[in-house]
Amino acid sequence: MLIDLRSDTITQPTPAMREAMFTAPLGDDVLGDDPTVNALEAKAAAMFGMEAALFCASGTMTNQLAIRIHTRPGDDVICDYLSHVYQYEGGGISVNALASVSLAHGERGKLTPALVRDYIYSPADSHKPLSRLVVLENTVNKGGGCFYTIPEIAAIRKLCDEQGLQLHLDGARLFNALVETGEPTTAYGQLFDSISICLSKGLGCPVGSLLLGKADFIRQARRYRKLMGGGWRQAGFLAAAGIYALDHQVDRLKQDHVRARRIGAMLERLPAVEEILPIDTNIVIFRLPETILAADYVQQLETNGIRGIAFGKHQVRFVTHLDFTDEQLTEMEARLK
Incomplete structure (x- = not known):
């Protein structure tokens, strides 16, 4: 039994999701007449209280489209140094x-109003770029899956309004945060100028992300998506998976979080593990002593049928997901002893 915890992107579509995909009505999305894509975009926009949405191939694409539209050449983007938009795009x-x-x-990749304020340049200073956009990530991947709450975001939104800044959310694992906080999705639509949500991580879709925003913003995003080569034709096959995931695979994310915390309890007993970041959602990051390289440790895990990722010179990451079961969790505990 191979236990693969490299990422929640490795999940396979469930039989019911596959059935939804292969029975979906199709059209040409570039021409705007794929009914399943249109239904997914309308569903996601309504869910978050946004005017419109755009279905794209990846979260990197949706984030980059948002940044491209919100800024002009020479502008400045404020984000944490751990942010996906900076580290992995x-x-x-x-x-x-x-x-x-x-x-x-x-702290663990999360911004505060005070931090943001420190990086806002004066528009009167011609030596500096114009501060234009703040990007938050929820949950924070390199922060071990920690998340913002609505009050924390609202405080940053207030500062952005005062300073004339736009606010974008890289919500790649936003639903992992939402099942923990119980906060309404519509609250996010009231706080952000744009939101990216990923369907191919914890929600288990084979591919795809959505960009949400005002109607004019999404019209611009559609144009730039085409410019990037991101237009696709009978994309309803993939959109159907997204609709199924939003209807059936959000609440089950709580199971991934429970299993992640159980992995944390296992790791606490291992002498090679020096520190474990707090486990808030489905990401487990732990630190090894300086005498052990993460790459070597991951290779050793692989010989025991467990896959993780070296997440730094001495850090390792596990991510629980749809295809990681209680049976595998029990087997993992036996192998880690």
Whole structure:
């Protein structure tokens, strides 16, 4: 039995999801007449209280589209140095938007109003770029799956309004945060100018993310998606998976969080584990002593049929997901002894 905890992106569509995919009515999404894509976009927009949505191939694409539209060449984007938009999107902010980045150092990747304020440049200073956009990530991948609450976001929104800044959410694992807080999705639509949500992580879809925002913003995003080569034709096959996931696979994320905490309890007993970041959702990050390289440790785990990812020189990450079962959890405990 292979236990694969490299990421929640490795999940396979369930039989019911596959059935929904292969029975979906199709059209040409570039021409705007794929009924299943249109239904997914309308569903997601309504869920978050936004005017419109755009179905894209990846969260990187939706984030980069948002940054491109919110900024102009030479503007500045404020985010945490652990943010996915900075760490894992191929330098897209500089390539796609021709914007610079100010990197804050928050607690486990989370920004606060005070931190954001420290990185806002005076528009009167011609030596500096114009601060234009703040990007939050929820949950924070490199922060071990920690999350913002609505009051925390509202405080940052207030500052953005005062300073004339736009606010974008990289919500790749937003539903993991929502099942923990119980907060309504519509509250997010009231706080952000744009939201990216990923369907291919904990929700178990084979591919796809959604960008949400005002109607005019999404019209611009559709144009830039085409420019990036992101237009697709009979995408309803994939959109049907997204509709199924939003209807059936959100609440079950709580199971992933419970299993992640059980893994944390296992790791506490291992002498090679020096520190475990607090486990808030489905991400488990632990630190090894300086005498053990994460790459070597991950290779050793693989020989025992357990897959993780080296998440730094001495850090390892596990991510629980739809295809990680209680049976595998029990087997993992036996192998880690």
